[in-house]
Amino acid sequence: MKRLIAASILLLGPALASTPSFAEEGAKLESAGIDLTDKPSLQRGAKYFVNYCMGCHSLKYMRWNRMAEDIGIGQTDLRKNLIFTGAKPGDLMTNAMRPEDGTKWFGTAVPDLTLVTRWRSPDWVYTYLKSFYLDDTRPWGVNNLVFPKVGMPDVLAPLQGEQKAIFGKPEEPGAAPPIERLEPVKAGTLNAEQYDAMVRDITNFLTYVGEPIRMERRHIGIYVLIFIAVFFVLAYLLKKEYWKDVH
Numbered sequence: 601m602k603r604l605i606a607a608s609i610l611l612l613g614p615a616l617a618s619t620p621s622f623a624e625e626g627a628k629l630e631s632a633g634i635d636l637t638d639k640p641s642l643q644r645g646a647k648y649f650v651n652y653c654m655g656c657h658s659l660k661y662m663r664w665n666r667m668a669e670d671i672g673i674g675q676t677d678l679r680k681n682l683i684f685t686g687a688k689p690g691d692l693m694t695n696a697m698r699p700e701d702g703t704k705w706f707g708t709a710v711p712d713l714t715l716v717t718r719w720r721s722p723d724w725v726y727t728y729l730k731s732f733y734l735d736d737t738r739p740w741g742v743n744n745l746v747f748p749k750v751g752m753p754d755v756l757a758p759l760q761g762e763q764k765a766i767f768g769k770p771e772e773p774g775a776a777p778p779i780e781r782l783e784p785v786k787a788g789t790l791n792a793e794q795y796d797a798m799v800r801d802i803t804n805f806l807t808y809v810g811e812p813i814r815m816e817r818r819h820i821g822i823y824v825l826i827f828i829a830v831f832f833v834l835a836y837l838l839k840k841e842y843w844k845d846v847h
Contacts, residue, residue, distance in 0.1 A: 627745035627779075632726035634804045636815050642671040645805025648798060650682050652755055653713070656702070659693035661714040662809050667693065670812055671805075706751040707739070717803070718810040726803040729756065730796070733763045733782050745779060760795045761788030 635641065646667065649659075659667075664687065668678040678689060685696075702710035717725055728746045732754040735743035740753040743765075754760075764785045767777040790798065808814070 627727060627731055629721070629723040629727045629746070630730070632722040632800055632803045632807075634722050634800070634807050636804065636808055638804065639672045641801045641804045642808055643673060644798075645801035645803070645808075646671060646673070646682065648802050649805055650684070653802070654693070654695055656695070656697050656710045657713045658695050658697070659714045659809055660712050662693045662812070663690060664693055665689040666812065667809070671808065708751055713806060713809075715810050717807045722803050722807045725806060726799055729799045729802065730760070731782065732757065732760075733765045733779075734785070735765070745782070756795075756799075757788065759788045759790045759798065762786040 664678060664683060665675070667673075668675065668682075668689070673682070675689060683689070687694075697710055699709040702708065720728075724746060728744060731745035731747075732742045732750075733745070734741060737743075738749070739751070742750070742754045742757075744750040744752075754762075762785050763782040765779045766781050766783055768780040770777045788795065
């Protein structure tokens with residue numbers, strides 16, 4: 601038993617060590633409240649992603665037609681409202697951004713976002729998209745609470761508006777003052793509730809993209825558990841029948 605416990609600790613150690621704490625990330629994560637059964641939300645998230653994110657970020661492990669079929673978008677609407685290039689519905693959801701262009705403009709290659717909610721978490725993505733603030737020391741004039749020194753511009757600023765950081769007192773002399781909160785300084789075209797809903801839709805969509813089979817896997821799991829329960833009853837009755845004369 602001691603050896604089993606020690607082996608479990610050794611196996612979990614790297615995973616625990618690689619998980620960033622809220623302090624390391626710079627902000628406490630907000631709950632995204634995703635719902636993969638909400639197809640209208642997924643459809644809106646797809647629209648927002650294509651219009652605001654896909655100029656730089658790709659989803660190179662997802663195909664247009666697979667995405668459309670899963671979240672309930674017809675082929676006509678897919679071609680008319682989401683595919684703005686010469687791509688075909690069966691093509692992968694890539695863009696024209698070259699890695700060298702991303703490095704030149706943003707200081708690093710722009711990441712593909714197919715697996716971002718699995719690499720980070722839905723809550724991380726949701727909070728990240730709400731946590732940009734003005735910072736004159738950064739190349740694009742903005743920074744981010746959960747991703748300090750971010751290289752990405754705040755592409756959603758016209759919708760959310762602009763925020764500034766309110767700093768507290770340093771914990772130690774000479775230390776950088778901590779950020780206590782963000783305050784709006786310029787309104788966007790959406791109010792806070794509307795922007796939160798939009799960001800939640802984007803996060804919901806990216807969560808689906810990261811694991812398209814997730815909902816189907818859950819349904820299959822229910823049937824598997826039912827089968828195991830029925831098989832257990834049959835196996836128990838068979839065991840009683842075999843062993844009834846052994847005593």
